[in-house]
Amino acid sequence: MKNRIYQRKPRQGWPTARRQAQGFTLVELMIAMVLGLIIIGGVISVFLANKQSYRTNEALSQVQDHGRTAFEFLARDIRMAGLTGCGNLNRIANVLNNGPNGGSATDWFADFSNSIIGYEGNQADPAVTTGTGEAERVAGTDSFQLVGIEGSGFSVESHQPTSAQLKINEASTDFQVGDIVVVCDPDHAAVMQITNYNSSNVTVVHNTGTGTPGNCSKGLGFPTQCSAVGNSYEFGPNSQIAKLSSTAWYIGNNPVGGNSLYRVDIVNSGGVPTEQATEMVRNVTDLQITYLSEGGATFQDADAVTNWALVDAARVAFTMQSEMERAGTDQNALTRTLSTTVTVRNRVE
Numbered sequence: 113m114k115n116r117i118y119q120r121k122p123r124q125g126w127p128t129a130r131r132q133a134q135g136f137t138l139v140e141l142m143i144a145m146v147l148g149l150i151i152i153g154g155v156i157s158v159f160l161a162n163k164q165s166y167r168t169n170e171a172l173s174q175v176q177d178h179g180r181t182a183f184e185f186l187a188r189d190i191r192m193a194g195l196t197g198c199g200n201l202n203r204i205a206n207v208l209n210n211g212p213n214g215g216s217a218t219d220w221f222a223d224f225s226n227s228i229i230g231y232e233g234n235q236a237d238p239a240v241t242t243g244t245g246e247a248e249r250v251a252g253t254d255s256f257q258l259v260g261i262e263g264s265g266f267s268v269e270s271h272q273p274t275s276a277q278l279k280i281n282e283a284s285t286d287f288q289v290g291d292i293v294v295v296c297d298p299d300h301a302a303v304m305q306i307t308n309y310n311s312s313n314v315t316v317v318h319n320t321g322t323g324t325p326g327n328c329s330k331g332l333g334f335p336t337q338c339s340a341v342g343n344s345y346e347f348g349p350n351s352q353i354a355k356l357s358s359t360a361w362y363i364g365n366n367p368v369g370g371n372s373l374y375r376v377d378i379v380n381s382g383g384v385p386t387e388q389a390t391e392m393v394r395n396v397t398d399l400q401i402t403y404l405s406e407g408g409a410t411f412q413d414a415d416a417v418t419n420w421a422l423v424d425a426a427r428v429a430f431t432m433q434s435e436m437e438r439a440g441t442d443q444n445a446l447t448r449t450l451s452t453t454v455t456v457r458n459r460v461e
Contacts, residue, residue, distance in 0.1 A: 172446060175395075175432040179450040182373050182393040182430055189359050189375075190426055190454040192260040194227030197352045198296035199458075202421070205302040205334040205343070207318075208292065210325035213336040220257055221358030221378045221385065222292070222325070224303050228423055228456060230256035230401050230414035239360035239376050239387070247364045247389045250371055254401045254414065255362035256426070261294050265354025268295065271347040276307075276330035278353060280314040287316055290323060290383030292356040295332065297347050302332035303356060305385075316353070324384045363399045364389065371397045373430070397447075398431035406459070424459040428452055 136144075196204075206212060210219040220226075220238045231237040233252040242249040249255060269281035278295060280287075287293070291306045293316070304327050308317035320327050320340060331342025360376035373396040379388045402411035404425040411427050434446035 172434070172448070175434050175446060175448050176450075178393050178395060179430060179432050179448075182396060182432075183428070183450070183452050185375070185392055186361055186373075186428060187452065187454045189258045189260070189357075189361070190228070190428075191457045192357065193258040193456050193458075194224075195260045195458045196294055196296040196301040197261055197265055197354060198298055198301060203300035203334050205300060205332055205336045205345075207302065207304050207327045207329045207332065207336060207338065207342065208325055209328050211303065211328075213338050214325070214328045215338060219325070220360070221259065221356075221387075222303070224259050224294070224301075224356075226257070226420050227259045228256065228403075228426070229420045230254060230403060230417070230426075232413055232415045235415065237360065237362065240362050240364070240374075240389070244365060246367055247374060247391070249374075250363045250365060253363040253399050255360060255399070256401055256414070257358070257360045259356070259358045261354040262357040263354060265294075265352045268347055268351040268353055269349060271295075271351070273331065273344045273346050276317055276319045278316045278318070278347070280316065280353065281349075282314055284311065285314060287355070288380055288383070290380045290385065292378070292385055293353055294356055295347055295351060295353040297351040300334035300345075302334070302345075302347075304332065361399070363396060364391070366391055366394060368394075370395060370433075373399070395433040395435060396430050397433050398429075398449075400429045402427045423456065425453060425455045428454065 204224045206224055208214055208222045209216060211222040212218050212225060231254065233254055237249065237255045239257055240249045240255060242251055266285055267281040269279045271278050287306060287309050289306055289309050293304060293306060295302050304318040305323045305325065306316045307319045307323045318327055319330055328338035329340065329342030331337060331344045333343030333345030335343065337343040358378045362374055363371050364374040366372040372391045373393040374389050375392050376387050376389050378385045402413055403417050403423045404411050405417065405422040406424050417423060429449055429451040431447060431449045
């Protein structure tokens, strides 16, 4: 028999040949990388957008909080301007040596008749120096001064004009020698300096011959007469007495090289009224104020006001800057201008 070569037929369903193992092609890898980069780029873009949105909202919140704080402090002083506590508008006796009746130069804080007065950015303010030093006023920004009383004061038990003594109807007070005070009743108010204080019987003395600036008269009647006795007047029981509050507001240079809202107060330093500037709110870069006079229809700049006694409202505009330097969409600090209108209460019926 002839030799035959038999070939086994492959069973049905078996592969005819073993397939070779295969990976991704270069094109597939490049496509996968591009898709991955697109996804990563999108995630990063969303993250950065959310981060910037958070920074902007946080900065805006800071600006609004600082603005509310600034308005709260300043508005309180504006409302209290010219207030004596007794409703005797424009009847003010002032016996201070540095007051308008004292015969010498009048200091800004001793002039109760100008209970509100403002200055444009190009005008000199006697309450503060304009310059580049710390706490000095920033050139081109407005400022203004306010005079009134501090708190609600105390009740008077009796007044002896001859000996210039006022007995207070309280167990104790925070009065000190050198304090400038305002005493009033329904007829008029009087501004004077305490030259002596007896804490045992709670009595203040407003004599002449001592004190800085001192009193030109012990007579507290209206109108003022600057002489030894002057225009004598006796304030009756339940008259009110309170410390004088004189403040000036402005934009100043702060210790970290920026701008802040500052307030000047008159404090008693060893019996002498002394100006003291306090930084109130940081990152306030500008202050602009306009004023409304009685019977007027529009708010005016300070240099257009002809009679400050008629001003009964002020519109205050702050330019606030965020603490974050790149909080805005332009990668700069966020800046907003906020404004409010405040009424001088004792001048509005």
